[in-house]
Amino acid sequence: MKLPFRKELEVIKPYVPGKPIEDVQKEYGLQHVDKLASNENPLNCSPQAIEAVRKEAENLAIYPDGNATELKKAIAEFYGVKTTEVMPTNGSDEMVSLIAETFLNAGDEAIQADITFTSYIIAVNMMGATPVVVPLKDFKLDLDGMANAITEKTKVIWLCNPNNPTGTMFNEQELHDFMKKVPDNIVVVYDEAYNEFVTDPSYPSESYKLYQKYPNMIVMRTFSKIYGLAALRVGYSLAQEEILQEINKIRKAFNVNRLAQVAAIAALKDQAFVKKVYELNKEGKEFFYKAFDEMGVSYVPTEANHIYVDVQRDCNEVFVELQKRGMIIRPINKTFIRITIGTMEQNERVIALLKEVLGK
Ligand SMILES: Cc1ncc(COP(=O)(O)O)c(C=O)c1O
Structure with a gap:
């Protein structure tokens, strides 16, 4: 059988999600399995979002509002921007x-870091464009290196701040210095999936409105992380109307489902929940720093809800050993694993198991 698969698919490696908890339970005959692999919210989501979903379940036969009018309005009001500068999507991944x-x-080029969020390279390859991959420097995006990689062919630059999986960030000054070097006909995608977890005060302030200063910038955020709505698939971008109007031409008509729209509106209103998650994450990362310092294991201080750890053993081996013990983490690269910061109980458990596996 010779089907006309697009040649671009040849270079694309599929995204490999972590094994679901149920599969690991079955495979190893375990009662209790924790998953600290996908940067999910250990506190689930706001009870108000759950209540909104319950109510909206009455309307499952009806298509969602294709314009996501109320959600756009809620996001626009929250940030004090125009509704025409907001675009909700099916997770920021869709964006x-x-x-x-x-x-x-x-033939176009798109610049990104190595290592960063895996969706960028898949999307670029699928268009037949060329990903230009700039290695990290001290686990951080090498913004000078990325600026130096700009050519006549560059159309898009992907910036992930804080970066997944390293949890590192660049600060306000570094961002502005970088933007000065980027011609304004290049689209800069500023992906802030984890911005709400940042504790470093030098992080770009009021970054949601950077597109107003830099009209070639698209700011991407999500309800999947601090808001805990990953299952519903809802993210949003803030950008100039002119950009969003073009993107809107190819957006699927009903890309954000009914439950997602109402849950996101309710979640946005519950900033007390956001604060609770932020505090738990802060406590969790400090716990990890102390534990790893005591174990003599090196890690990268994080501004996100995950921590990048050098286990000084093959990361896949450590992944399997932890999985056997009912703990799913993400092996990333060589000797590095990424652990999502969980509840304090989960954090303590992963440390105890890592001590066992690493013989510390
Ligand atoms: C950096 C980054 N951007 C975007 C996303 C996509 O999030 P979602 O599609 O759930 O909004 C993720 C998810 O892990 C991420 O890590």
Whole structure:
């Protein structure tokens, strides 16, 4: 059978999600399995979002509002921006694809870090464009290196701040210095999936409105992380109306489902929940720093809800050993694993198991 698969697919490696908890339970005959692999929210989501979903379940036969009018309004009001500058999507992941489809042709270049969020490279390759991958420097995005990689062919630059999986950030000054070097006909995607977890005061302030200063910038955020709505798939971007109007031409008509729209509105209102998650995450990361310092294990201080740890053993081996013991983490690269910061109980458990596995 010879089907006409697009040649771009040849270079694309599929996203490999972590094993679901149920599979690990079955495979190893375990009662209790924790998953600290996908940067999910250990406190689930706001009870108000759950209540909104319950109510909206009455309307499952009805298509969602394709314009997500109320959600746009809620986000616009929350930030004090225009509704025409807001675009909700099916997770911010959908926006990554929409941006690639809107701006990239075969032969164009898109600059990104190595290592960063995996969706960017898939979206770029699918358009037949060329990913230009700039290695991290001290686990941070090498913004000078990325600026130096700009050529006539560059159409898009992906910035992830804080970066997944390293949890590192660049500060306000570094961002502005970088933007000075970027011609304004290049689209800069500023992905802030984890911004709400940042504790470093030098982080770019009021970054949601950076697109007003830099009209070539698209700011991406999500309800999947601090708001805990990953299952519902809802993210949003803030950008100039002119950009969003073009992207809107190719957006699927009903990309954000009914339950997601009402849950996101309710979640946004419950900032007390957001604060609770932030505090728990802060406590968790400090716990990890102390534990790893005591174990003599090196890690990268994080501004996100996950921590990048050098286990000085093959990361896949450590992943399997932890999995056997009912703990799912993410092996990333060589000797590095990424652990999502969980409840304090989960954090203590992963440390105890790591001590066992690493013989510390
Ligand atoms: C940096 C980054 N951006 C975007 C996303 C996509 O999030 P979602 O599609 O759930 O909004 C993720 C998810 O892990 C991420 O880590």
